[in-house]
Amino acid sequence: MSERKILITGGAGFIGSHVVRLFVNKYPAYKIINYDKLTYAGNLENLRDVEDKANYTFEKGDILDLEHLLQTFTKHDVDGVIHLAAESHVDRSLHNPNEFAATNIIGTLNILRVAQTFWHEDYRGKLFYHISTDEVYGTAEHGQYFTETTPIDPRSPYSASKASSDHFVSAFNNSFGLPTVISRCSNNYGPYHFPEKLIPLLINNILNDKPLPVYGKGENIRDWLYVEDHARAIDAIFHKGKVGEVYNIGGNNEWKNIDLVNFLCHLMDQKLGKEDGTCAKLITYVKDRAGHDLRYAIDPSKLIGETGWRPEVSFEVGLEKTIDWFLANKEWLRNVTTGAYLQYYTTMYQGR
Numbered sequence: 001m002s003e004r005k006i007l008i009t010g011g012a013g014f015i016g017s018h019v020v021r022l023f024v025n026k027y028p029a030y031k032i033i034n035y036d037k038l039t040y041a042g043n044l045e046n047l048r049d050v051e052d053k054a055n056y057t058f059e060k061g062d063i064l065d066l067e068h069l070l071q072t073f074t075k076h077d078v079d080g081v082i083h084l085a086a087e088s089h090v091d092r093s094l095h096n097p098n099e100f101a102a103t104n105i106i107g108t109l110n111i112l113r114v115a116q117t118f119w120h121e122d123y124r125g126k127l128f129y130h131i132s133t134d135e136v137y138g139t140a141e142h143g144q145y146f147t148e149t150t151p152i153d154p155r156s157p158y159s160a161s162k163a164s165s166d167h168f169v170s171a172f173n174n175s176f177g178l179p180t181v182i183s184r185c186s187n188n189y190g191p192y193h194f195p196e197k198l199i200p201l202l203i204n205n206i207l208n209d210k211p212l213p214v215y216g217k218g219e220n221i222r223d224w225l226y227v228e229d230h231a232r233a234i235d236a237i238f239h240k241g242k243v244g245e246v247y248n249i250g251g252n253n254e255w256k257n258i259d260l261v262n263f264l265c266h267l268m269d270q271k272l273g274k275e276d277g278t279c280a281k282l283i284t285y286v287k288d289r290a291g292h293d294l295r296y297a298i299d300p301s302k303l304i305g306e307t308g309w310r311p312e313v314s315f316e317v318g319l320e321k322t323i324d325w326f327l328a329n330k331e332w333l334r335n336v337t338t339g340a341y342l343q344y345y346t347t348m349y350q351g352r
């Protein structure tokens, strides 16, 4: 196994922490550098089990800080990037689109420029892997599936910022020959999911006997994938993907929101030893999200055909594993909802 020095941005976030864990454990000869600003969504608690490994390093840094990115590339002689750092929550993007444009567009552009500057004399063995989202395709008609050639049609400030970053990645491949690859995944769920997103929010609210907010009529459809399956797909694409290509990632697992909420309530009743129907009484229909995309549905056949990747965790198993994890990690949930960990970072990383 040849040695690689891979900068993973956003490695302290939900998906990033699973990618870091997979790479650190699976590739002991690689050096994994986790570059993360530790925003509200970044949490080093997510990586306690790998933080002492010899092939893992954490660099607290902002992708908007070009100078620090360049120093980090130089210091670690980076030859691969897996770029996950982003503002990721659609609802927040409706309130603060500028922050999304800054982090997701300018931040991505910064890393592209640093990679190009650092690697341009010899691109062999280098790869800039950009983690994007199925949301850049907009909303899917009934019976339609997003393929890699589906036109980009972002409809929220979040997806517009991700689509723009995708275009910059393609432009650097086309204009400067930077070896790039992009993947676009559907909705993830699993351990360490921040409880502003639907599934962990529902679990947290049930545990606190709070209403379960369902936007609009609950008829929107999402295509759910267990986060470890996403991390394995990223591994497959990093090692087997073709330079310049885009890969869709998904598990053919569409759920109407209200059906998912009811299913989760049923499982929570079982786990908490409550009478069936108890948690569902907390369901509350609320005002719809502005511009709420009706349906996402991924066609992952290109990825499966080219790399052999397949999802391994069914939704029934994955959701139960997720619930079990949250029930066993109530302290983690309490910390992230009270912001106790942010307080800790302010003290620990003063001035950076």
Ligand code: NAD
Pocket (backbone or CB within 6 Å): 009, 010, 011, 012, 013, 014, 015, 016, 035, 036, 037, 038, 039, 040, 041, 042, 043, 061, 062, 063, 064, 083, 084, 085, 086, 087, 088, 089, 103, 107, 131, 132, 133, 134, 162, 184, 185, 186, 187, 188, 189, 194
């Ligand atoms: P997340 O919000 O849980 O984590 C984002 C991470 O990025 C955090 O650790 C945060 O501290 C870090 N970060 C934010 N701004 C930064 C900056 N300026 N500099 C350095 N680090 C910064 O996000 P997630 O859900 O894990 O998503 C990760 C990536 O995957 C994102 O690019 C997202 O668009 C994409 N994605 C997410 C999903 C999903 O269902 N969550 C699906 C498809 C694609």
Ligand code: DAU
Pocket (backbone or CB within 6 Å): 088, 089, 090, 091, 132, 133, 134, 135, 185, 186, 187, 188, 196, 197, 198, 199, 201, 213, 214, 215, 220, 221, 222, 257, 289, 296
């Ligand atoms: O499709 C991939 C995308 O999935 C990622 O790119 C995003 O980063 C990620 O946040 C996710 O976006 P969604 O907007 O689909 O996820 P969210 O968990 O916010 O919402 C899932 C669905 O549930 C969506 O239709 C909105 C609805 N919803 C959400 C919340 C938070 C509710 O009905 N009530 C809620 O309280």
